[in-house]
Amino acid sequence: xxxxxxxxxxxxxxxxxxxxxxxxxxxxxxxxxxxxxxxxxxxxxxxxxxxxxxxxxxxxxxxxxxxxxxxxxxxxxxxxxxxxxxxxxxxxxxxxxxxxxxxxxxxxxxxxxxxxxxxxxxxxxxxxxxxxxxxxxxxxxxxxxxxxxxxxxxxxxxxxxxxxxxxxxxxxxxxxxxxxxxxxxxxxxxxxxxxxxxxxxxxxxxxxxxxxxxxxxxxxxxxxxxxxxxxxxxxxxxxxxxxxxxxxxxxxxxxxxxxxxxxxxxxxxxxxxxxxxxxxxxxxxxxxxxxxxxxxxxxxxxx
Numbered sequence: 001x002x003x004x005x006x007x008x009x010x011x012x013x014x015x016x017x018x019x020x021x022x023x024x025x026x027x028x029x030x031x032x033x034x035x036x037x038x039x040x041x042x043x044x045x046x047x048x049x050x051x052x053x054x055x056x057x058x059x060x061x062x063x064x065x066x067x068x069x070x071x072x073x074x075x076x077x078x079x080x081x082x083x084x085x086x087x088x089x090x091x092x093x094x095x096x097x098x099x100x101x102x103x104x105x106x107x108x109x110x111x112x113x114x115x116x117x118x119x120x121x122x123x124x125x126x127x128x129x130x131x132x133x134x135x136x137x138x139x140x141x142x143x144x145x146x147x148x149x150x151x152x153x154x155x156x157x158x159x160x161x162x163x164x165x166x167x168x169x170x171x172x173x174x175x176x177x178x179x180x181x182x183x184x185x186x187x188x189x190x191x192x193x194x195x196x197x198x199x200x201x202x203x204x205x206x207x208x209x210x211x212x213x214x215x216x217x218x219x220x221x222x223x224x225x226x227x228x229x230x231x232x233x234x235x236x237x238x239x240x241x242x243x244x245x246x247x248x249x250x251x252x253x254x255x256x257x258x259x260x261x262x263x264x265x266x267x268x269x270x271x272x273x274x275x276x277x278x279x280x281x282x283x284x285x286x287x288x289x290x291x292x293x294x295x296x297x298x299x300x301x302x303x
Contacts, residue, residue, distance in 0.1 A: 002281075002296035004064070005041040008163070009261035009289035012036045012070070018253045019175075019239035020246075025232050029082070033072045036258075040066040044098065054106055060121055062098035067091055074191070076233065077226040078198045079205030085194040086187075090178045096123040102136075108144070115140040115157070127173045133166040140269065155271040161285050161292070162263050170255035174248075175240075181248035188244065191237045195230050202226045261289035269294075276302050 012033045018024035042064025050056050069091040073084040102119025117138040122131035142157025243250040269283030285292040
């Protein structure tokens with residue numbers, strides 16, 4: 001049995017958003033993420049068996065609480081360039097049930113050992129359309145130190161931890177999980193005001209051009225892009241208005257692509273074997289864009 005805490009920076013791209021199962025709209029240019037941090041903590045049970053002296057296989061069953069906290073800016077175009085008009089900070093919380101399996105090939109000589117741990121898992125989260133897939137690879141190199149007392153030993157190791165997750169994610173959450181109902185009207189009003197202001201600047205710029213300047217492909221493309229972005233964000237605001245109209249009883253559908261900011265981080269660990277049956281293990285991961293801690297108690301049947 002193990003307790004796991006993990007916090008990692010992730011990159012979010014290609015965001016699409018819709019309301020109450022209506023049309024979804026691309027917001028990749030409008031919503032630009034400054035940071036996104038995924039946090040998870042929970043307990044997992046990992047039954048395992050040594051099939052051979054050099055190969056361990058195991059299963060994973062876990063319950064955890066996860067969250068994703070974002071800091072993003074809302075960007076809109078005007079007559080000169082894209083500019084940030086406001087910022088968004090929010091945190092969504094989820095409960096997850098995880099299942100998976102893994103293998104651990106191992107080689108050892110004179111107390112030194114090399115472990116190549118790898119596993120795949122699927123986390124079932126109610127707000128996601130399908131379970132989130134993760135592949136973990138963790139090479140470790142260490143030394144096992146025998147104590148004076150029989151069957152007692154201390155293993156120390158260092159290594160790496162690589163996480164790869166499925167890039168595409170889609171799901172649905174209640175609107176009030178992102179912002180309280182009291183904040184929605186202010187954010188919608190501000191959004192409409194920003195769209196109107198930027199649209200006026202775009203129109204004034206375009207109308208101030210001569211026919212030959214309007215025919216310039218660069219100016220024409222800039223005008224079309226600005227109008228398309230402003231109109232699209234306006235439709236998102238129209239959808240968001242349902243949150244207020246329905247008294248907060250509204251859902252947000254989304255799809256996006258995500259990936260770890262950095263796949264690898266460094267780990268240090270130790271296992272204290274009390275006897276042939278009981279062992280205590282701890283491992284800490286750091287550096288890169290991820291921190292994690294694993295603490296566990298292990299019982300072996302020595303069959």
